[in-house]
Amino acid sequence: MDSTGTSRRKFLQASGGSLGLAWLAAAWPQVVAAAEHAHAMAAADAADRSKFLLLTPAQARDVDAIASQIVPSGATPGAHEAGVVYFIDQVHAGLWKENGQDFVAGLTDFQAKCAKHHPGVAQFADLSFDDQTAYLKHIEHTPFFGGMRFLTVLGLLALPSYGGNAGKLGWKLVGFVDQHAWQPPFGHYDAEYAGFVPYAKAAEQQS
């Protein structure tokens, strides 16, 4: 994670080459402040993942299990390690709290149907991984599952301050790096680009 000093240096490296000196002297503090502010929330991960605000422990277990089916753990971290369940809990207790009761109702309905489908199993999270997958295939076109997919993606990739993306594991998974300035080359292919050849010139070269 960048300290402010490190990110300031990176910013200088990234944009220094293209900035006029006079402009730099005049506007530098404001621009650095704005650019750093834009990323301040990303850098801060003050989310509390020690308790649930809305979900019961049993509900949280099933939410975590469903999210872990959508983005499984394995050789690399998945939804579980990224704390997606904490995002889903916190967003329904805060930012989107007006949806909280609907979400819990949908989850309760999901749990009831799952129990009916698998009598004798206490809850979805107690099924084997493969049985969980099979059950979700059976309901993957329901609004509840669509919503869970959306929430899992958000919990994986939204700012850590929303409760998920713990340790920025979601961003690491997709190769996103939260730095507020970059300089070319940005990737493999532009690094080897020779420059734009105008069409008239290209024709001359061919002839």
Place this chain on the structure above:
Amino acid sequence: MSARKFRPNETVDFVVVGSGAAGGVMARELSQAGFEVLVLEQGPRFTAADFRHDELDYWFNGALTNKLDTNPQTFRKTSAEKAERVTEFPAAWYAPNVGGSSVHFTANFWRFHEVDFDERSRLGAIPGTTFADWPITYDELEPYYTKVEWEVGVSGLAGASPFDPWRSKPYPMPPLPVKSSGVLLERGARKMGWHPYPAPMAIASVPYRDRAACAHCGFCIGFGCEMQAKSSTLYTMIPEAEATGRCEVRPLSYVSRIETNAAGRATGVAYFDKDKRERFQKARAVVVCANGAETARLLLMSANAQFPDGLANSSGYVGKNLMFNTYAQINALFEHELNEFKSAQVTRVVHDWYDSDPQRGFYGGGGIDSRIGPMPIAWSMFAPPPGRTWGAGFKSLLEALPRAMIVAGHGTSLPLATNRIDLDPELKDAWGLPALRMTYKDHPDDLAMARYLQDRGVESMQAAGALEVWKDPVAESTGGPHLLGTARMGNDPSTSVVDKHHRSHDIRNLFVCDGSSFVTSGRGQPTMTIQALAFRAGDHIARFAKRGEI
């Protein structure tokens, strides 16, 4: 000179409704010409320091875009249906804030071509449509395109595209550095014999007029630019208007109607202030720049005994001929990293299919460009094909994101009288005003053109050596951010709302200039042309005012 503050009972020369791409230019042009201008903006005023890199808030919580709880909208495909309240993304999707959608736009800024203005004459009528020529030509607009490039700030490479229209001056800034997506599109397109070129973008590639150069943070589409490198009117036109000492921009001022007097002249506008108190602003002339959806809604909401069908609507054309620009997308994965989350969205464009070609079997023109769509959450939500939306297959796609890109197809939408904005007969907004109702069904040729461009996108990526390529389904439109055609320009008052100078045919001191003025849709990316029209309209309106012809 600091910004002007008008007293409550003062009569201003011009009240401009809306402070976006058009309204910002209008405010600058009229105030610099010596007139007193009040700009009323329904939304708040942000500063660079307010903008954050928060994809959830900006893309999925409407941080910058219109709020459906307070400003609801309804949508239907045809007038035979009852319009349903829109619940996810707004049908007419825009940014209500000072600077309007120029704050959150992608900043694609190519010019329309000559053919966009006289295509009806070249191709003939298209049955069932209101396809028509513009009342102006490219040649008449060219000086104002140049003005946009230099005054607003556009980076690009003049003469790079063999299909580009003529120009009187090069771009003031070089193109932004090419990204890997641009290199790959260029590589594939050149192999196919096409002519990719550096994307013209309203983003400062070098420091420009006291604004910083782009720092390539990647948060352009849907975000405000904390670097002030994106050439939003918030950072360009609006401060310059205020610097005249003759312009006030009043945020949180929601215009509800334009009033007229017995002589049939506009007298000013009624609006709700930030405390929802109704106010009236007297003005010698009114210029509506509220975007291609809200402009039509305001004219319709302003109906009175003298103008029972709404203002400037003797033709019945207000709200009709809504166009979006047809759109298609394909996804591609490559062997090595592209890291498309860095820098501005688009760096290469291909316009080899700009002109309509009867041999295709349908009307339409357009192009493709390279981009990513747009940031990690949105890509993960929308890009995966069926069968890879969850589970191990989904996760492997997520891990491939650094190697992913998108090719977007952008093209024509035909104008249809049945595609329109009007007032919902039942639903009201939080101020008690009729909600915006949209009726839209794509012309079959628009969908055919989208699929045609999508196929060219597939070919370009295959030629570039993509490991995987897949198409997003081409679906019928349910709204969009390009809001065009609903108060079209024209010489004939029976088939247009404003004349070639953006003066309404019916009310001498009422002007309309924004995306609603478009007669045809162009091939996508309308903001450049909206601003060229605004510079031109501002020029003419100022001349009329000086000659006492308003």
